[in-house]
Amino acid sequence: MRRFITTLAIFLVVVVAGMTSLVLLVNPNEFRDYMVQQVEQRSGYHLALNGNLRWHVWPQLSILSGQMTLTAPGAQQPIVSASNMRLDIKLLPLLSHQLAVKQVMLKGAVVRLTPESDSQRPVDAPVEPSNTSPAEICQDWRFDIGQLRVDDSLLIWQQSNGEQINVRDFNLRLSQNPQRLANIELTSRINRDQRELLLNLSAEMNLSQSPDLITATVNQLNYQLTGADLPKEGLQGQAKMQATWLADKQSFKLQNIALNANDSQLDGTVSGTLGRRPQIAVTLHSPLLNMDSLLGLKSSAGSNVQGLEAQRAGPAPVISQTEGEGNGNTLLNALDGMLNLNVDKMRWRGMDLDRVTLNASSKNGLVQLATLNGNIGSGSFSLPGTVDMRNPQTKVALRPVLQKMAVEPLLKAFDLPPSVTGDISLTGDFNGNGLSVPAFRRAWKGTTEVTLDNAQMNGLNFQQMIQRAVERGSNRVRGPDSIEASSNLQHITASVALNNGLLAFGDMQGQTSMLNYSGKGSVNISTQQADLTFGITMTQGWQGDMELVSRLQQTPIPLRIYGPWSALNYSLLIDQVLRQQLLDEAKKRLKAWSDRNQPAG
Numbered sequence: 001m002r003r004f005i006t007t008l009a010i011f012l013v014v015v016v017a018g019m020t021s022l023v024l025l026v027n028p029n030e031f032r033d034y035m036v037q038q039v040e041q042r043s044g045y046h047l048a049l050n051g052n053l054r055w056h057v058w059p060q061l062s063i064l065s066g067q068m069t070l071t072a073p074g075a076q077q078p079i080v081s082a083s084n085m086r087l088d089i090k091l092l093p094l095l096s097h098q099l100a101v102k103q104v105m106l107k108g109a110v111v112r113l114t115p116e117s118d119s120q121r122p123v124d125a126p127v128e129p130s131n132t133s134p135a136e137i138c139q140d141w142r143f144d145i146g147q148l149r150v151d152d153s154l155l156i157w158q159q160s161n162g163e164q165i166n167v168r169d170f171n172l173r174l175s176q177n178p179q180r181l182a183n184i185e186l187t188s189r190i191n192r193d194q195r196e197l198l199l200n201l202s203a204e205m206n207l208s209q210s211p212d213l214i215t216a217t218v219n220q221l222n223y224q225l226t227g228a229d230l231p232k233e234g235l236q237g238q239a240k241m242q243a244t245w246l247a248d249k250q251s252f253k254l255q256n257i258a259l260n261a262n263d264s265q266l267d268g269t270v271s272g273t274l275g276r277r278p279q280i281a282v283t284l285h286s287p288l289l290n291m292d293s294l295l296g297l298k299s300s301a302g303s304n305v306q307g308l309e310a311q312r313a314g315p316a317p318v319i320s321q322t323e324g325e326g327n328g329n330t331l332l333n334a335l336d337g338m339l340n341l342n343v344d345k346m347r348w349r350g351m352d353l354d355r356v357t358l359n360a361s362s363k364n365g366l367v368q369l370a371t372l373n374g375n376i377g378s379g380s381f382s383l384p385g386t387v388d389m390r391n392p393q394t395k396v397a398l399r400p401v402l403q404k405m406a407v408e409p410l411l412k413a414f415d416l417p418p419s420v421t422g423d424i425s426l427t428g429d430f431n432g433n434g435l436s437v438p439a440f441r442r443a444w445k446g447t448t449e450v451t452l453d454n455a456q457m458n459g460l461n462f463q464q465m466i467q468r469a470v471e472r473g474s475n476r477v478r479g480p481d482s483i484e485a486s487s488n489l490q491h492i493t494a495s496v497a498l499n500n501g502l503l504a505f506g507d508m509q510g511q512t513s514m515l516n517y518s519g520k521g522s523v524n525i526s527t528q529q530a531d532l533t534f535g536i537t538m539t540q541g542w543q544g545d546m547e548l549v550s551r552l553q554q555t556p557i558p559l560r561i562y563g564p565w566s567a568l569n570y571s572l573l574i575d576q577v578l579r580q581q582l583l584d585e586a587k588k589r590l591k592a593w594s595d596r597n598q599p600a601g
Contacts, residue, residue, distance in 0.1 A: 028053035038585055039070070044119070045079070046071045056086070063087040070104075074120035082109035082153075111150075111170065114158040145587045155188070165192055180207040195227030208517040214245040231296035237261040250274045257284075262293045272337065280337035291348045328424050331578035333365040343374075349413035349437070351376060365390040369398075379405035379423065387435065397431040407452065414440065416525060417565050422455030422490070430498065442501045442526050447536075452492040455510075460570075463514050466538050466557055469574040477544035477552065489513075501526030512521075514540045516557070530568065534559040 051066025226234035356374035430443025467479030521532030535556030
């Protein structure tokens with residue numbers, strides 16, 4: 001045992017002595033020009049190392065440098081800058097004059113992806129001869145890098161419109177093997193407009209045919225987006241996909257996409273080509289797409305007017321925008337594409353939709369909705385149309401067709417009081433500015449023909465109102481002792497015109513088993529005011545004086561409903577009918593008396 005310990009100690013002394021001798025004999029500053037030349041020769045970028053290079057032995061043999069910068073040709077600012085850099089060196093390759101770097105580590109670096117850090121070629125720059133060979137610097141050494149590590153750094157990305165995005169807590173692990181198969185691990189935090197995005201990425205890349213062909217597999221992408229004008233719990237989920245890039249065609253393809261966002265799922269492919277105007281094709285399928293969860297909407301309890309309320313972390317940030325800029329920088333004005341989306345189940349503003357299909361195309365900012373249809377309960381809908389984003393204001397034109405859809409959830413979806421129940425069918429033509437529900441309530445126009453089956457007006461029973469008013473005004477007739485619920489189900493047809501929040505009803509016709517009516521009027525969905533007039537004829541159920549019953553069955557009784565939604569008033573002019581009946585009866589009796597008292601001729 002003593003001999004083994006002695007042998008081990010001698011071996012350690014030899015190793016330490018060898019490392020010490022190697023470190024003392026090899027000056028790391030000899031590598032400076034060689035590393036600069038190799039970086040520039042392989043990438044065209046200029047590496048600058050300030051200060052002396054020095055060895056660091058424990059716990060890893062490393063070369064430490066002072067401030068470093070990496071600058072693209074002709075750039076005004078470096079693309080990478082750091083106060084220090086550490087190169088972890090493999091010991092054994094040094095013996096064979098090979099500088100093998102296991103890992104390049106930058107901590108607290110600043111990475112700039114801005115126009116100032118992009119490469120620029122001067123107009124009068126001379127062209128280097130093709131047969132020019134690089135200077136011979138340290139040609140006895142070989143240079144290789146195995147892994148790049150960036151910790152606690154900052155990435156500055158400037159978009160084409162001049163806005164900058166700062167990616168903080170930027171951590172990157174990039175390694176590749178001799179076959180140029182790379183592993184990437186990335187975490188970051190992005191803060192912008194009072195919102196925060198956390199990213200965690202793990203991926204594999206095949207660079208064996210780079211730059212002509214690059215393939216990648218995203219094994220894991222976790223994200224969480226929280227902040228202003230987002231759901232209180234935020235948006236979070238995971239994604240997996242496979243990506244391919246073809247340099248000569250400037251084309252890409254994302255396939256086998258599996259994306260989760262809160263409780264929604266999407267799968268499919270995205271492909272396209274880049275260039276002056278990118279072309280994108282998207283084909284997606286969703287077993288469940290919960291738009292209420294993604295938009296932070298929740299059904300409000302105890303409210304008769306607002307069917308939905310926003311459950312968000314805070315109001316949307318106020319962002320400075322040049323007047324008239326509008327849609328100028330929107331994505332749809334920057335690219336053309338096609339979208340095919342099939343959703344098994346969708347929830348939108350409290351409504352449960354089934355088998356939703358969307359086929360759309362975009363060209364120069366004009367979106368064609370060739371197909372947008374689906375089912376709701378036993379009903380169906382179709383919403384073909386266009387969305388024009390070529391002007392500062394978004395202009396929308398839709399030609400809706402609804403068949404046997406429940407009207408109450410539809411009213412709640414548009415923040416209208418659920419004053420009517422039944423099944424609605426309509427064919428219309430609408431257009432306006434903006435895609436939101438508030439925009440529809442104030443800046444849309446159009447006309448439609450509406451039919452309501454099995455309709456009931458909540459809180460308004462025309463039959464009971466007329467019966468009670470007649471019985472209070474006269475004891476000569478009475479209505480039915482009991483009213484079946486089915487007798488109040490109505491069939492209603494109407495022509496409706498929408499004009500910037502004002503719904504005008506013309507030629508309204510309704511009927512039940514006990515009455516029929518006609519009506520007209522308006523409902524202002526912006527100011528929440530109503531003014532409707534009806535002429536109601538109760539054709540069944542009267543008992544008593546036959547003459548009065550006959551008059552009630554033939555005479556429309558005027559009814560006016562008016563006022564704010566929260567406190568509607570009504571005026572029922574039953575006295576006119578009773579007064580007219582009394583007047584007609586008096587005239588009839590006077591005539592009979594006059595006939596009896598005519599002098600004999």
